[in-house]
Amino acid sequence: MELRFPVGFLWGAATAAHQVEGNNTNSDFWLMEQLEGSMFMEPSGIAVDHYRLYKGDIGMLAGLGLNAYRFSIEWARIEPEEGRFDESAIEHYRDMLVACRVYGVTPIVTLHHFTSPQWLIRAGGWESAETPMRFARYCEYVMRKLGEFIPYSCTINEANMPLAITKIMKRHQLSESVAQVGLNTEIKKKMETYQAELSKSFGLPYDRIHPFLSPLSEKGIENVFRAHTEARAAIRKSSPQTKVGITLSLYDIQSVPGGEAHAEKAMQEEFLQFIPYLKDDDFFGLQNYTRMVYGPDGMLPVPADAEKTQMGYEFYPQGLEAVIRYVAKHLGLPIIVTENGIATDDDDRRIAFIDRALAGVHACIADGIPVKGYMHWSLLDNFEWQLGFSKRFGLVAVDRATQRRIPKPSAFHLGRIARANALITN
Template sequence: MTLRFPDGFYWGASTAAHQVEGNNVHSDFWLMENLEGSIYREPSGIAVDHYRLFKEDIGLLASFGLNSYRFSIEWARIEPEEGKFDQAAIDHYREVLLACLSMNVTPIVTLHHFSSPQWLIRAGGWESEDTPERFARYCAYVMRELGELIPYVCTINEANISIGIAKIIKRHQAGGDGQAQVGINTTDKSRMVAYFMEVGKAFGLPPQEVHSFHGARTEKGLEVIFRSHTRAREAIRVISPNTRIGLSLSLYDIQSIPGGEEHASHAWNEEFLQFLPYLEADDYLGVQNYTRMVYGPDGALPVPKDAETTQMGNEYYPEALGAVVRFVSKHLAKPLFITENGIATDDDTRRIEFIDRALRGVHACIADGIPVIGYMHWSLLDNFEWQLGFSKTFGLIAVDRATQERKPKPSAYHLGRIASSDSL
């Protein structure tokens, strides 16, 4: 049976600036990757050189039959020093947007995707009361320059990510399955202490006062992140009233077995429901999902030993996406954009199967009246996976990093055929 998606559905793939562009030298991640004794598997370097090869990459995306591209503008490039904006950087992103539009590809622009300017971290980072105004100033500058070319903007990628990172690290410290997802051997205490001492020295701060976006968050820090979103939204509305505004959240499909219902309810509140007041004035929500989390009487359960897993250690469970969309829609009456969904695997047949099963769930949601407006696969390119370096392959396109040659995978053409026909 053919499953038809609505006319005008957005089909595409996502990237993040630091993971693909290369030479993001003013960012906090660049500094931390390149320290002696770094816990990063390798530095990002020129990454996959997307800063130079963006036209080729967008052209490939369009050639597959996809009609949308979600990418991020890098704050550390736009404002490498506080209050000093780089015209060459803004001109570059104008060229990216124009390339999208010239190829009939709708750009969906993220204004902050994990990496931050080094000066912001030195000024208190994502725990500082001044960060919302600083972020709004940057967003306002970008939208004054480029807003007429941006139909959709995502202010902050995975604004709730610190909650999930803290849980992964806690599970690993307890002997669980979290190490693959963060790339940090948290049992190597001496190395961790030495590394964070070096991080502090590099930023000129005590280690406990280095507040990057990926770091542990206090309740105040979470509030700073979401207030940054609301202040940015206010600024963008004035400057670019036709741009539709949202943010994205990282959401597990949270399930429970008997006795785990209270833990699951707490997890949904912690990871999603508590943020609903910040989303009321948004135009849409970006939903990002990769797997499920099951709770029992004693808390989160490990991935079953007999379950298929991805390179990230996640359970292979594409049905999670549809379940998350259903839960979110019960609590938030907004259009939903799937801004990330995918798997890290070197077996592309499993990626194709994942796409099909995930999209069946999305289609069922749409058939039931849930307003899902697009699906952005993660990721367009095999890229730099933060602390894990280039070891995890999420992309529809493989990259030979010695030559930067692009090698589309069968999954790219498979998703493109679905997109071209709006049917599965």
């Protein structure tokens, strides 16, 4: 039996500009990908050429039966130099939004998805007290130009990610002496070369380079969330009809006996402490991929016998329901699932993941939780940051030699669910 979702439910898929557009030459990530000794497996290059092929991609999404598309506007394109806004870039994103309107697709626009302009990093990056103002100025400009086309805006993607990176780095520092002894000489040399090249390229000492995806101080993390609140105010002033939210990456945090305190601390750090910044939003963008389990000594490894994805995550689609319920308990806002998915070459497992995740979403809605949409990550197989093109999250495969799009069975499966609900509710 098909699950019945509410009238107006948003069925979609998501992308991020840098991962799909290609040639994002003014961004910090583009610079970091090109350097000698780069930590990136490969540069993004033309990516999957979405900057040129967006109309066909949006038409394909609609043709599958989906009615929403979450994508990001690239700050480094809009404002390639501080205070200089590129009108041709605005026109490009206007054309994307018009294409969404033509195809009956609701756009959910993210204004910052990990990448920043190079000039921002040279100006102190996300540790600078001026960054929230600069981000709000950019958001105000975009929304003044394009807000009439944007019903939903996410200010910052996974705003809690710098905190997660900071925690990982601290864990590594605790065992730094062991790591240094065990580190391959060639890898150490590559890291040193990369750090030197990065310093030269940005004209800053290595420890003063602060992109979004880097360890940030408490002040830096506060800057990220101040950027959200200042952007929210700017958006509401420029485009009052646009609903404003943020997205956070949240594990389904669990514990075994003795791990309860660790689990409580983790959720406090990753979600609860940020509620004061979020409570005045119009919606919450929830992103979940797996669970994290804590024991008496801290985080437990993924069980050896568990099914794992290409990312090394435990295959755990039921985590989405648990996280929705947790967020709903603590934050009284409508929820949009802005990312949920799996990296795999076994598309049958992607279909199984979607079905189990959607069953959880449906159960939450049946219990009165206002979940307004589900955006699968991702629409296309794309550039997965430091991991290059090696991980495949897409509903649609891409032949990168020809840029031909090849929808997978999972794309048609999710589209059938969306179409069935459209027939039921219309």
